[in-house]
Amino acid sequence: MPIRIPDALPATDLLAQENIFVMTEYRAMHQDIRPLRVVLLNLMPTKVATETQILRRLSNTPLQVEITLLRMASHAAKNVSEQHLDTFYRTFEQIEHEHFDGMIITGAPVERLEFEDVDYWPELCQIMEWGATHVHSTLHICWGAQAGMFFHYGIQKHELEQKMSGVFRHRRIVDKVTTPLLRGFDDMFxxxxxxxxxxxxxDIEAHPKLDLLAVSEEAGAYLAKSSDDRNIFVFGHPEYDRYTLGNEYERDVAKGMFPQVPKHYYPNDDPAQPPYSFWRAHAQLLYTNWLNYYVYQTTPYDVRLAGGKEDRAL
Structure with missing residues (x-):
């Protein structure tokens, strides 16, 4: 949350120069507050685990957030009960006339398929198109980020020689360090x-409507956004719990896939030892910055205007 101090206090300008968010007295006096409406499109097969991971990040802020869970009507989920879906999830047909302050599109284990070969691709395109006029800001994760890049900007994904699995060091792009999404980030994380x-x-750097914000020497692009701040792209999984990568590794071993051990994850790269967890602070900061600076601080007070022409003119 921002700090509120007198407009004329010398610290106001100094803190602003340090990329610390300061709310002026005038803005504070004219600010209305209401719960934020965020729709979570959960494309992961492990729906309960994924919704828990992301809700943990969204809940650890002072902001009040109203969550709507969304599933694909054109895809039959195999790893979650119909009762859970019927009880807690809605379909696009049920929400298409509503407006939301934010939307999160998760990853999905379908990256080896061409986008058009994914069975729910037409429905996902419909949702992303709808988001442009009904959502103020959208956060795309992993395959969801690749799908958003392709749909909105025509940027294609490329298959890797082997799976990129592990915890990797990233650096902020130097000329983007004042971007609100990176507030509080260390130079390396x-x-x-x-x-x-x-x-x-x-491909991201070459597109005039995109800004590359953080990269890894080993893992490549990690964080990018559209120049209008309406689309955020995260090519990793900052929401993952301590044991998620390990569970995926053990699953692939059990399937006889002979996966490589996730890099920089187990002590001495030994899967018999409990894995490290050293990314949660920056993961929380990423979600908090998105929710605060790209949703709460800029979304229209009347949620019915979110994503519409009046919103885009703000």
Whole structure:
């Protein structure tokens, strides 16, 4: 949350120069507050685990957030009960006339398929198109980020020689350090990746409507956004719990896939030892910054205007 101090206090300008968010007295006096409406499109097969991971990040802020869980009507989920879906999830048909302050599109284990070969691709395109006029800001994760890049900007994904699995060191792009999404980030930070494909940094940097914000020497692009701040792309899995990568590794071993041990994850790269967890602080900061600076601080007070022409003119 921002700090509120007198407009004329010398610290106001100094803190602003340090990329610390300060709310002026005038803005504070004219600010209305209401719960934020965020729709979570959960494409992961482990729906309960994924919704828990992301809700943990969204709940650890002072903001009041109203969550709507969304599933694909054109895809039959196999790893969650119909009762759970019927009780807690809605379909696009049920929400298409509503407006939301934010939307999160998760990853999905389908990156080796061409986008058009994913059975729910037409429905996902419909939702992303709808988001442009009914959602103020959208956060895309892993395959969801690759899908958003392709749908909105025509940037293709590329298959890797082997799975990118592990926790990797990243750096902020120097000329982007004042971007609100990076507020509070260290120069170097760690984040998990788990994917078979990538969006190349050169393709992002070459697009005039995109800003590349953070990269890894090993894992490539990690964080990007659209120049209008309406689309955020995270190519890793900052929401992952301590044991998520390990569970994926053990699953693939059990399937006889002979996976590589996730990098920088187990002590001495030994899967028999409990894995490290050293990315949660920056993961929380990423979600908090998105929710605060790209949703709460900029979304219209009347949620019915979110994503519409009046919203885009703000």
């Amino acid at each position: 760690w984040a998990p990746h788990s994917r078979y494909t990538e969006v190349r940094t050169a």
